[in-house]
Amino acid sequence: MRRREALLGSSLLALACVTAHMAAAQRGSALEELVQPTARIAPLRNFDPATRPSRRYAVVIGNSDYASIPDLPNAHADARAMAAFLRTQEYQVAYHEDIDKLGFENVLRRVLFDVDEDTEVVVFYAGHGFQIGSENYLVPVDADFDSPYDVPFESVSLGSLVGIVGARARLQIVMLDSCRDNPFAGRVAMTERGSDLRETRTGFTSQAAPLNSMLVFSTAPGSVAFDGEGENSPFTAAFVTEVSEDADAGVSEVFEGVRRRVYAQTQGRQIPWDSSTLVEQASFGIGAALERPIQVASSGTGQARGLAMIAVTGEEIRDSLPTQVAAHAAARIAAEFRPQVAIGPALAEALDLSPEARIAVTAPPETGRLTLRDDRGVDRDMVGRSLSAADLPDLMLSNRSLQRPATSFEEPLIADRFEIEVDGQPRTVLLDLAIDPCDFEAGDHLDPDGMGITRYPNELRPEIALAACDAAIAAQPEVGRFHYQRGRALTALLRFDEARDAFAAARERGHTRAWYALGASLFDEERRSGGYGYRKASDAVLQLYARGAQEGDPYAFHALGRQLMEFGETDAIQIEGYDLIMRAMEVGHTFAMNAMAAIYLREGTEEYDPDRALRYYRESARRGDVYGYYGMGYAHSIGLGALAPDPGEAYRWMRRAAEGGHPFAPYSVGVALADGSATGTPDPAAALGYYLQGLERGHALSAVVAVDLLRGTGVEGYTPFDAAAIAAKGAALGNARYAPDARARLDGFGAREIDGGAQLLLRDLIELTGIEGEIAVDGAFGPDSRTTLARVVDRLDPGATVPTDPAERAVYLASLFWKEQPFRVDLY
Missing domain, CATH: 2.60.40 (Immunoglobulin-like)
Structure with missing residues (x-):
């Protein structure tokens, strides 16, 4: 990606004023091109403009009490007035005051779960905001921009918010009230994949609305909105007054009236702005007159703002x-x-x-x-x-x-x-x-159609989960999430073909996550023999990811975004991938944070930035992700960025990652135990245990170091036959980076040791498959061993020609072992 440099000006705060760039980047995008072929599998989402959505949903946010920047004392009042009006018109209102960054993530996650394709959504935000380049950002109350790396974790991208809501909803209206003086004036930030610095600016830039959306801003792009001399901002007062007179008026008519009122009240110094792609009639009303007027008052352009209190409802009454x-x-x-x-x-x-x-x-x-x-x-x-x-x-x-x-x-x-x-x-x-036991045993994280009782792959109890989901499907076969969750259990049981069938059944029943799951299943098949390495996916995989992304699945945002960013052939495609990853991050998807950290650790590239990588790992670990734990362990081990090397702290993070199921953290724990940096005294036996755990998870380097340990220091109870079998397993993984090293270790053994390793592999295969027979492990691959080999091959690979070279034969047997005992690709 080319590096573009821009000096970032001097402002950063605004409370609602945006209109025109984002959707243009989506139209004709790689995502849209990839989605089209999936229409042959299931029709693309559509709606009848002659009918109204059956559900009404609103997100209302008032951020007033900021920790590190000036407060906005009256933002609560504006938000309360808006919530009061929307409730009178049967909107399900999710009302929030003074939410921090994690709170914003929760709000966007709620949208994923609460909104469907027959829902109209209104979003109202009163709080600080700012512009960087062509993107606009909302500011959580805990925001504190201390470094250029803070933007993704200290603010919320308006483009991502609009994209997330638009992917789930039938129709959306987003209103942002205010553009104020910038408390972060003169600070710079990194908001793209590269290391460009951009200045934070006052106000919001123009931004286009995605299909069937309307974005409304309290003032024109780049301008400042006034607080008013009454109890409300000019914009909020004008809106509530206008819509209260005729709630059933079309939204375009309402906002034309709001524009006239604000222009008159501010003597032409503030002009509300909007951008619309609505393709159906929309109004805030449902034909119900207000039982009582919502009281608002504003005059002039002064600083004081406020709003009459309304009767508490919902959570306020609960409290x-x-x-x-x-x-x-x-x-x-x-x-x-x-x-x-x-x-x-x-x-x-x-x-x-x-x-x-x-x-x-x-x-x-x-x-x-x-x-x-x-x-x-x-x-x-x-x-x-x-x-x-x-x-x-x-x-x-x-x-x-x-x-x-x-x-x-x-x-x-x-x-x-x-x-x-x-x-x-x-x-x-x-x-x-x-x-439901199926939800309890196999519910997935961030699943838009799930019940939100969640387990990561390493937390599944697959046999219990499968039985529970079989029972759930027998009782309610039409419920898509049960089929999807059954597929998760089957994946954990390594029954991949059956899992794919279950995901297909979920997709047929409209389960959003099934598109991603089918893509991930196909991608795992493409890379299963290659260890944990990441590679370019086929077009078939990308098309499935793209459909999931269009349906609003955060896992698909991340999966497709990473592929486009890593392997996109043009700058535009790579930027689109980056934007999708940022969208996943807005709902707290830690996989996206880990992917970005890895990119910023690639030495020799223009993106290399250790401090930026460290920030992503910290945020991932803060949210409990094992890759975040591993990243923090790595950071402490080498002294990444501003950190000093700390072997003890590195060991603690790595062990936490290994215990959580991370595929190659066991290797790092083993290294620390082997050289004594973890406890002060080398512990070869404990180190070997972790190396073997890493090998079980598909990590070829773990096999290499395990063999070196056994041939060097040695570990009681292990023989050269064990070492040869371990080397063969590592060589059979096909990992381009470390499998050749494992093969070199295998070639370093004598024929007797290799044959003893092959006999151990045959014993493993007999145990795994239930094939009758016993085999002596003596290093003499004689008639009995050959007879057992023939039975195993006849069962597992009929018609195959078995290599006669001892090393080739051992690697062949190891490949059969991985087919019968594949590592859990779904863990990583």
Whole structure:
């Protein structure tokens, strides 16, 4: 990628003012070209503009209390006014105040899980923002730009936010209120793959909207928005006033009115800006008049901002409930933890209500929301609303994906509650939500269609998971996530063909992650014999990744992004790959952080930047990723960037990575144990154990050092036959870098030692396959050994010609071993 240099100017703060570059980069992109062939497998997503989306969802953020930059005291008020209005129009509002970087990641993850292709989404942000080059960024409250490497971890890319929401939603409207003076004036940052420095600037640059989207900014690109002299910003006050007069007006009409009001109020000094690609009619209203007006006030262009308080709802009510309310528990209901549960009948039975009773929902469960579908087909959130006893049987509990490790549960059960009033009397309803065993045993991280009870591959209990998912599919064969999770279990059991069939079944049922899984399965097949090495994927793999990325899967963002960035033939394709990886990072996907760290550690390239790599590893480790642990171990071992070498700290990080399933961390732990840097005293036996663990995970270098250890210091209980078998296994991996070294070690043995190793390999194969027979391991590959060899080959590789050269024969047997006992490619 060519290096482009630009001096980054002097501003960085703004609160909402953007419009025109991003989508242009997507149209005609590598992603779109790769997606097209998948239409033959499943139709590309489409919708009927004559119908309205059935779900309404909003993200409202007000960031006021900043740790390292000036506060915005009234951002909360604007956000509360916006949330109050959206709730009156049946939006499911995810409301947030003062969220940090990890909080932003959680918000975007929630979008992945809560939004589907029949959802219209509104995003409103009030808080600091800034521009670097052609990209715009929102600022979490914990942002502190101390180095040029901070941007990905101290801010949120607006382009990524719009891309993530757009990939999941049918329609999106994004509103950003404010562009203010820049508290980071004069600072520079790195925001591209290379080492270009760009200055942070005041305001937002123009940015285009992806298909069926509208981006609205409180002022023109590069300009500053005024706070106003009243209780609200001019933009928020104008919007709430305008939309309250006619909520059912088209959004374009609403924002034309907002523009006129803001222009007049600020005497022409502020002009709201928008960019639209809407292809269907859209309005904020649903035909329901406001029960009371949302109070706002703003005048002039002064600094004071604010907004009238509104009645608390949702989480605010939950926080204010007296603890003694729990004593009024009226019912305890057992239900399944799945996307939607008809909870009304069980509640009606438990409460034993009179026909005239009125029920009001005052606080929702933590795990979801209580809804009732109206005559327009819209699911209405029932918090703050009342219903009759006759309506109660239609009440639904819509559970949401949790994103919680399965290992954190003592049992597969979620205890929750919600609060109601029955004829004015407060009552608590307790919930016991049973997690389906398939979700509990095989749920995946960041799965847009999963329930969020998660296990990494190294945490799976594959036999238990397979049985659980078989049972789940027998009961509900139409549920795609059960088929996907069954495929995960089969992959862990090394039953790859069956796993691919399960992923295909999940794809046929509309499970988003299945596209990535099918691509990864095919990619693993392409590289299975090559150890852990990374390589260019086939077009078939890339097409599957691309479809997953278009559907909004973070794993597909990362997988396709890395391929395009590493192997793209043009600068434009490499940049597109980088942008996809950044999108994955915005939801906290640590694989993307590790990939970027590895790129910045390539000496001799223009991207080489140890300090930048260290920052990525730290953030990955902070989020609990074993590759992040390994990266921190490596950093401490060599003194990466500003770190001083620290063997003890390196050993601790490496061991943590090895225990978590990292494929070649065992090699590094073994080295530290062998040379004594870990504990102060060499421990060859312990070192050998870790080397063999690394070999089991497909690491050919672990075989090389294990052989060197056995032929050098030696380890009690191991013979030259063991060493020869280890060398053959390493040579059979086909790893271009280290397998030749393992083969050289094998060639260094005598014929008797090699034949003894071959006999050990035959013994392993007999045990793995259940072939009848015994074999003596004596180094004399005589008639009995040859007879056993013939039986093994007849079962595992019929018709094959077995090499007669001892070393070639040993490597051949090792290749059969890896076919029967393949290493877990899914772990890395």
